[in-house]
Amino acid sequence: MAFAYALLMLVLAVFIAAFILLVVGTIYFALSNSEIPPGVDQPVKLRLLHIILTGTAVLGKILERLGLCSQVGFFSYMYQGKKLGEDPKLFIKDLQFGRVPVRLYQPRAPSVGRRRGVIYFHGGGWMFGSIGKIFNRKKLR
The missing domain is CATH 1.10.287 (Helix Hairpins)
Structure with a gap:
């Protein structure tokens, strides 16, 4: 022993x-x-x-x-990070435009006029990260 x-x-x-x-x-x-x-x-x-x-x-x-x-x-x-949870201020929906996966972020608060849009192209090099873990949702509110 x-x-x-x-x-x-x-x-x-x-x-x-x-x-x-x-x-x-x-x-x-x-x-x-x-x-x-x-x-x-x-x-x-x-x-x-x-x-x-x-x-x-x-x-x-x-x-x-x-x-x-x-x-x-x-x-x-x-470096996979933690998966982001639900955001009470955003409506998030995954869509397909043809064969291209697209994620739509839309504020839940009603809008008086037209909303501005942001197009984000992930440049991760197909190896690390994902949009579900690294994208900063605070910029979209």
Whole structure:
């Protein structure tokens, strides 16, 4: 029993050390290989975002090399975000124009005159994100 406990602690220590090494290595890589030009509004947030994205890409590559999942699949899973719920101020309907899927957002409040429209083309590169998770509905109210 003591041997199994010691082995479990050793495996746990190896995983913790590997994780710490990954975090420290990612931070070192991001700080030494990226340059933020002067005049950027929030350089600390930009640097933090770069570190998180680089770390996720590296971890995804490690998992891909281990044969656990693909790097793109891991990256997509990590940044899929939460699905947006119902919005009481908007009427949302999915339509088809020919073979093109279209989502219609319409305020529930009655309008005196004609309403303005917005056409949004998702440019996600067919890999990450979806309109149901990333679109900012507050702009439509």
